[in-house]
Amino acid sequence: MKTGVLLCGHGSRSQSAVDEFATLAEKLPPMLPEDWLTEYGYLEFANPVLRDGLDRLREAGCARILAVPGMLFAAMHAKNDIPTVLSTYAATHGIDVHYGRELGVDPKMIAAAGDRIREAVVAADAEEAVPLHETCLVVIGRGASDPDANGNVAKIARMLAEGMGFGWVETGYSGVTFPLVEPCLEHAAKLGYRRIVVFPYFLFSGILIDRIYGFTDEVAARHPEIRFVKAGYLGDHPKVLETFAERATEQVGEIPPPNCAMCKYRTQVLGFEAEVGAVQESHHHHVEGQGASAPGSNVADCDLCDTFCTGLCRLEAGDHHHHHGDGHDHHHHHHAPYPQADHPHGPESVRRRKG
Structure with a gap:
């Protein structure tokens, strides 16, 4: 076959x-x-x-x-x-x-992440050596309306910090959940560490990497006493x-490993009990194959953002728009509401920036 x-x-x-x-x-x-x-x-x-x-x-x-x-x-x-x-x-x-x-969560993926962080630390140490015990690691994941995925980012962060010996570790997310990048970094800055290493646990570049690095620059500018170091994403x-x-x-193999062991659609997960048995359907047919040059692929055509996409466009549109400023609502389906949508360190923190 x-x-x-x-x-x-x-x-x-x-x-x-x-x-x-x-x-x-x-x-x-x-x-x-x-x-x-x-x-x-x-x-x-x-x-x-x-x-x-x-x-x-x-x-x-x-x-x-x-x-x-x-x-x-x-x-x-x-x-x-x-x-x-x-x-x-x-x-x-x-x-x-x-x-x-x-x-x-796989030992090989953690090893790859460790290499990216190590590369950044070695380059930073060449300019000014700071002990790892005086360095805070901040791991930023994608962020989802799924506590299973968000929890795995936190597990990766812990295994990296424990494996490498950082003084402290914080976990943040680029969207949807909490804490988002800016409130996460502001909290990390209060902890008294000389250096903060920001590592995006992402496969590829793109708008969210720009967002993570953009917020890192903003928070670093407000805290000149702390050395902020940007680690590279995983890549290939x-x-x-x-x-x-x-x-x-x-x-x-003889027994293929199961997927989605802690799935909110299969079993009751704290705070997400209403989603057990939800119909599994794809919501992405409306943006299939539109191309990376679709409206919203850069901040030039967005009047809400300046140098990088903060995610405010999604929030302003009630999370219905996939694009900056194209004026069309592409979503006609309804997800179960995310139970922590109003968390002050989640997407609402982006709205407060504007105010």
Whole structure:
């Protein structure tokens, strides 16, 4: 049976992020069995969309497709949107499509993150050496309306700090939940550490990396007594590629590992009990393949932001807009309300900036 692997990306309004994902996908085949074919696709914004990648594998004669979510943690995209596209395609074309685990909390991913942090610390020490015990590590994750994914960011942060010996660790998020980047860094600045290392636990560049670094610059300007150091994101680190390859090959093992062990759609999670059994459907058909140059891909066409996207556009529109200032509501569905939406250190902190 001919086997194909589909790397399922989220997609981005940032061309650099789309290019980086494609580069990663191109580096994957040598790490897989020789006779396996590899394709990739995106859930939203960018081309090719997931169906295009599936079409190419099917047309190449693949009777079995192993799909791997190109995501660090399992939140709505990995638990709802991608499986919906895959299961619909499998039913339509009568093809065997398996779905693997997200990258998740994995020793290889932690090693890759440790390398990125170490590179930043070594470069900073070359200018001014500061002991790790006098350094606070701040790990910034994506942020989701899913406590499972958010909790995994905190676990990664703890394992990095404990493994490397930092004086303290704080965990923040780029959107949706709390604390967001600015309140997280302001809290870290109160702790009395000489240096703060800001590490974005992200695969690729893009608007959210710009946001993290932008807020870091702003908070650093307010605290000249503290040295702020920006670590690089994960990118195509060899250990990241190893983990992606494992997420494909483990699907054909004797007992494929389960995905989504602590899923708010399957079991009651504190604060999210109402979402058990929610219908799994994709909400991204409206932005499929729109391209990274869609309105909102930069701050030039946004009158709410200056040098980087703060996320205020999403908040002002009631989180209905995917784009800056294009004036159209692309969402016609309703998610369960995020129970902590009014938290003062969450998205509301961005609204207060404007006021």
